[in-house]
Every structure is written in C-alpha cells, then in structure tokens.
Amino acid sequence: MSEVVQMSVAGGVGRLKLNRPERHNALDEQLIHDTHRAFDLLAGNPAVRVIVLCSDGPSFCAGADLEWMKRASHLDGQANFNDARQLAALLYAIATCPKPVVARVQGSAYGGGVGMISVCDIAVGVEGAQFALTEVRLGIAAATISPYVLAAIGARQARRLVLTGERFDAHRAKGYGLLHEVVAADQLDAEVDRVIALLLLGGPAAQAAVKDLIRDVEGEPLSRELTDATARRLAEIRASREGREGITAFLEKRKPNWVPVE
Known part of the structure; x- marks a missing residue:
C-alpha cells in the first residue's frame, strides 16, 4: 500500500486511513486509486466485519485537490471522462459494499469529502468540524457525489448547499442527516468503538x-x-x-x- 493510504485489520475491523495530511487529505488520482484498491481488499477480506474510513491530520478531506482538477481540465473529452470516473467508481464501491462502513470524521470536510462521508452507512464527527459543498465557487458542479449527498441530506437541503457553497457546522450537519452523532474530539474513538460493537452483534x-x-x-x-x-x-x-x-x-x-x- 502507498504512503497516502494506510490499512489495518484487527478484531474484525478493517481501518482505511487517508494519509495526506499536508494537503488536508485532498483527493487526487493517486489517493483515489489507492483508496479504492485498499477498500476492495478490506471488502473482500473474510476476517473483516466492519470497515472504518478515517483520516490523519486536522481535516477529514478537503475535497478535490485543485492541482489535480487543473490537470484534468486540460485532458481531452474521453480522457477527462475516464479521470472523473475514478472517483465515481470509488464512491460506488463504498456504497455497494456488503459490510457496514463507518466514517470517523475527525475534522472538516468539503466537496468530495462530504461525498465520502455521505456514502458511508454511519458517520460520527467531532464538534468544531466544518462542512461545505463549494464546487460552484470554482465554476464546477458536485456531480459524482450528488447521488450520495442527496440520499444523505435530501434534495431540498442539497439544492441550497450546492448553490450557495456556504459552510455549516457539525451540529447542522447532524440536523441535515450528514452525521449521525457529534461528539467532543476526546470522545470520538469511544463513540466509534461503541458503534462498531453494536455492528458486530448483527449477522x-x-x-x-x-x-x-x-x-x-x-x-x-x-x-x-x-x-x-x-x-x-x-x-x-x-x-x-x-x-x-x-x-x-x-x-x-x-x-x-x-x-x-x-
């Protein structure tokens, strides 16, 4: 596994950690590719009952790396489409995973990071985290994440948030349905462990x-x-x-x- 993604398995739990803290875990070609590969390995491992998606550093995921988006914008039509499909394929793999997937949201998430949270079955976040769907401010659209964001927060809220690009805090994220629980930072692991223990009771x-x-x-x-x-x-x-x-x-x-x- 590459340095930008870390993976571990213990006690029936597979953990996949985004490890690009210096870029706030922003998504680029390498991170998307390696995350997808690691996720497939965990999903196919019979020893894994629950998968936890987490990150290192102050941010959960800052969305798309703008250097990546700049490179992709200069690709021709088919190459541009193929590049965009990589993130869509990762999100689909997480959404259709037969195992429960828990998002451990230790920091803020924007754009594609909100999509990564939306696609998980259960999401636990910390107080103080900020969220936004800011794509329109860059002249682009929250396209590949849209099916999952709409499923998480509903079309009415999504329409407002994707049009304005405004930030919202963790408690509003819970009210919208993006997060299931909001806890203090020092209680995050305990709450994730509580959720895992409940999931391990199910067939x-x-x-x-x-x-x-x-x-x-x-x-x-x-x-x-x-x-x-x-x-x-x-x-x-x-x-x-x-x-x-x-x-x-x-x-x-x-x-x-x-x-x-x-």
Whole structure:
C-alpha cells in the first residue's frame, strides 16, 4: 500500500486511513486509486466485519485537490471522462459494499469529502468540524457525489448547499442527516468503538441483505409487487443458515456464532 493510504485489520475491523495530511487529505488520482484498491481488499477480506474510513491530520478531506482538477481540465473529452470516473467508481464501491462502513470524521470536510462521508452507512464527527459543498465557487458542479449527498441530506437541503457553497457546522450537519452523532474530539474513538460493537452483534449476511434491501426499496412506491418482494427476501434469509442460527440462539438464550468471543 502507498504512503497516502494506510490499512489495518484487527478484531474484525478493517481501518482505511487517508494519509495526506499536508494537503488536508485532498483527493487526487493517486489517493483515489489507492483508496479504492485498499477498500476492495478490506471488502473482500473474510476476517473483516466492519470497515472504518478515517483520516490523519486536522481535516477529514478537503475535497478535490485543485492541482489535480487543473490537470484534468486540460485532458481531452474521453480522457477527462475516464479521470472523473475514478472517483465515481470509488464512491460506488463504498456504497455497494456488503459490510457496514463507518466514517470517523475527525475534522472538516468539503466537496468530495462530504461525498465520502455521505456514502458511508454511519458517520460520527467531532464538534468544531466544518462542512461545505463549494464546487460552484470554482465554476464546477458536485456531480459524482450528488447521488450520495442527496440520499444523505435530501434534495431540498442539497439544492441550497450546492448553490450557495456556504459552510455549516457539525451540529447542522447532524440536523441535515450528514452525521449521525457529534461528539467532543476526546470522545470520538469511544463513540466509534461503541458503534462498531453494536455492528458486530448483527449477522454479517443479514447486514449485507438489509443494505441491498434499503437500496432497492428506497423511493419505490408501495405496491403488491413491492410487498411480495420484501416477503420473499424475509423468507429466504429466515431459512438461511445464519437466520436459523440467530433464531435458535435467541431461543436458547445464548449468543449466535458470529458474535466475537470476549
């Protein structure tokens, strides 16, 4: 793994750290490529139950590195498109990961950094962090991150924030839905550990199934076809090995076999 990304695995938890603090973890070709590669390794590792996305330095992610954006702006049409697809592919990989992904937001995030938070399942941030979607102030658009930002905060809030580019603090970010919890800096790791402990209690296959379910059900109108589809999914997972183990363990008043031994 390169110096700009650090990866570790311990106790069922894979940690992926953006390690470009001198550039406030701004995204460029190398950081995007290496982050995607590391994420795929963690997602494919059977020893990993939960993935934590984190950063080193005072900022979580300052968005796109402007030197990278300047280089990309001079590429021809297809090369420019191919370059833009790299970030889109990274975000898609995180969004469709079957394992729970937790964002540990130790500092401010702007532009693509907000997108990186939005694509995670759970986000915990520190008081004092600032956020903004400032692309329009550079004459560009928050395009590749838009599906995830809209899913996190809704179209109405997103429209305002992407048009104005205004900053908002961590408590407003929680109110918008970007962050789930806001804590003091000295409580960040404890809160992330609490979330991890809760996630490790869930069945891995059930967690993968429910992530798929939410993606498929979100925005769908209520119909007989939809209710039948959800009933079919319940029937399938209830009859699975993991489903039977979970129900049996509950009735026998013991922990199911996927819960880590203390």
